[in-house]
Amino acid sequence: MAKLKLLKSIGHNTVHSYLSLMNYRDNGYVFEHLYNIAKDKSIDSIIVDILEGSIQPKTFEIPVIKQSLDDLRKDFERLLTGANIPLDNVYSEKAIIVFDLKNPHIGASGAELEKYNCLVEIIDKNQKSHKITVKEWWR
Template sequence: MGKKRDLNGLPNVLEQQFFSTLFYWKEGYMADWIWNAANELEISDIEIDILRGTTQPSELQIEPITANLERLRTTIQNTLAGTKFELDYITEAKFEIYISQRHKASKLFTCKCTTQDKLGNTYEGKLYTEQAYEDNFQVFRSNLFKKIQQRLKI
């Protein structure tokens, strides 16, 4: 079994990889998809569970955001194998994302990745500030009923 200190940097690696230019999906990078989807739904707090491939709130569980999570799981597996840990040693890996109203004009949000091992040890990454770069685009198709509701403020 490896040394726990070898896993200290894993959360930062996952976050840097997820928000890198390697994780592009059709119209934008992960920051763009998260930014646009969250703003359309007026959501400011997001959690992405890397191992389970889920998001909270579940409305953000869309293919552009979840499709690359498998690559992050592979990164976890490779890190564990390379540091002589069992492949199931990491039991939790999550991104906690917060979009502040104060930085909305700059398209900035914060993200922190946290992992946990099967002994209960927690590994916290740095708090990163990410920026959406691409022009805003529509993530969700709006239907006529929803548009009417918005106009009437029902």
């Protein structure tokens, strides 16, 4: 039987990797692409549906983000396989990312570091919720 209690750590590891320095594409990190769109459009909250490979609001659906969402789902599936949890044990997995657009953290170099709150929620086949907070990669 699958150990569904592992879903919390799988969700954390999947999203932490997605928002980290390991995810560089199209001349920037994915979290930078997301933050820049959020800042330009004054949208502080996004929802990433990992199983569906979608992001809301649709303003964030640019090619580099769409490609990253495909890889995000693959990473999630790879971690599930490694934990011996079949995908059909997961009903949904979403990450809610809220950027702090007014008070970005200023690093030692004077560069803005994207400040955000991120909550990952996985609903398993039994409708049990597994929630975990993912902190910024630099904290």
